[in-house]
Amino acid sequence: MNDKMKTFDDLQVRRGELAAGYIGLLNAQPGRPLAMFAPRRVGKTFFLDHDLAPAAVEAGLLPVYADLWIQKANPLEAINHALEEALDDVNVPSSRVGRIGRTPVKKLGLIGASVDLGDAPARRPLPAPPQLRLDALVVRLAQAARKPVLLMLDEVQTLGDLTGGDSVVAALRAVLHKRRDILKSVFTGSSQEGLARMLSTAGAPMYQFAQLLDFPVLGDDYLRQLADHFATVHPGKSLALDDLRRLYLRIGSKPGLLKDVVKAMSAEGTTDVDLGVKHFLVTQEGIWAALLQPFEAFDRAVLLAIAKGLPPMGKETLDALASAQPGQPTVAKVRAASDRLRRAGLVTKAVGGPILIEDPLLAEYLQGDGRGLRLS
Ligand SMILES: Nc1ncnc2c1ncn2[C@@H]1O[C@H](COP(=O)(O)OP(=O)(O)O)[C@@H](O)[C@H]1O
Ligand SMILES: [Mg+2]
Incomplete structure (x- = not known):
């Protein structure tokens, strides 16, 4: 080609x-x-x-x-x-x-x-x-x-x-x-x-x-291809491999996601990775909102608690969740909610490890102010 x-x-x-x-x-x-x-x-x-x-x-x-x-x-x-x-x-x-x-x-x-x-x-x-x-x-x-x-x-x-x-x-x-x-x-x-x-x-x-x-994730090979192609499209500009690697790790070594961020950067002609992610998050907002929309306010509140690193069954979480629904939330309700989130692929759990948001960018977003998503 x-x-x-x-x-x-x-x-x-x-x-x-x-x-x-x-x-x-x-x-x-x-x-x-x-x-x-x-x-x-x-x-x-x-x-x-x-x-x-x-x-x-x-x-x-x-x-x-x-x-x-x-x-x-x-x-x-x-x-x-x-x-x-x-x-x-x-x-x-x-x-x-x-x-x-x-x-x-x-x-x-x-x-x-x-x-x-x-x-x-x-x-x-x-x-x-x-x-x-x-x-x-x-x-x-x-x-x-x-x-x-x-x-x-x-x-x-x-x-x-x-x-x-x-x-x-x-x-x-x-x-x-x-x-x-x-x-x-x-x-x-x-x-x-x-x-x-x-x-x-x-x-x-x-x-x-x-x-x-x-299963091993892709390594520098892919990052180099992205940087090389960026340089072909934007003569005189180059993406630093170190920046790309940092971004790649930040988003959980997902090549397709990295590619999407780099494409967005390419469209804007920027080589600033942090700026690129910031803009990318804005475009993702609508997608995430649509993804979370079918869930009850309670489930979304559990998602937020997970994003903030609170143990979902902990007392602090249960207290915080009390505001998301009438009546005292129970451990059983929280467990049912996190099961629904897990089946939808939004959260994941390693054997013996904590429950986590699957998409690290979504996690970052929820940990911030979560503008526009109105979680509860
Ligand atoms: N070897 C690869 N080379 C280039 N891009 C890849 C490669 N593997 C995955 N990707 C990109 O990552 C995206 C997600 O990969 P996919 O195989 O669907 O992930 P998984 O099956 O692990 O959920 C793909 O759509 C593609 O854009
Ligand atoms: Mg697959």
Whole structure:
């Protein structure tokens, strides 16, 4: 691509070596899934898509992706659907020529109007119960593709929050074990606590069964690309790498967020990172307001308490919350509120650690005067 036509959105860090390392781990431990953990928006999905899937293909595997966060209500169906789609792709190549090549052609009309593609190969229908269907689909897909399947399950901690989530985990675990010759799996999770909860719902063995990995965040490579591109767009101006790094850490090592701030700086032609963040926060205000709007005043007050670093169940917090709702707030109400905030991805908790605002910029904003958000 011509450098001049490039935009900030085209900048990419590819991590082929990391991906190849993960494939190596999978191959060395048949039946044992990898569970990569990292906070939201640091690049897990991007990595699955751009690095791990190609590395899997390279290694002779068929990658299949399912996002359990988007399909919260029905995770097993979501996985089965992804496998079915993959099976369709293998069985029905998109071009007509491919089709003709695959099934015996019974009759070819001279004018081409009556091309009969022959009978689709008859097969027993797939079993209806989702657990059995999962197993049958894996087998069929691996047979049809003539290669093992790599099942990539994104945001798998969602299962830990779901009623009946443990039976999904149990089904997955059983299939992963039974089909270890033809099935490999990688999980991602953006909540360390959620991932641990999800893995332990299936009992201790699942904990040992999956290998937990800390997924590494992007480093200076990406910062350099941003600075280089900034310099191309603004000849004579340059972003100091140290400033960028400071900002990157401040926002929780989230490359997309960093890019957005740098884009805003680029639009204003400023190289002052602090000014850039200040302006960016103003544009974010409306987005956050919309995000928080559906929550009750009480939940928003709990969010504010968390942002201010108050232990949410502490007496000081309960006293402060008393003003946000009639009657004395109870620990149970606060817990329910922080659960709602957690499920919405607004707050997060590390195992044994404190509960925190997921987005460090939102935290900063709430710790300030929180203009315009009217939290209570
Ligand atoms: N390797 C990368 N190179 C460039 N940008 C990236 C890379 N990884 C992530 N990003 C940016 O960060 C954003 C969030 O990444 P994503 O993979 O969706 O995070 P996660 O899945 O961890 O929540 C992406 O939309 C993209 O803009
Ligand atoms: Mg993701």
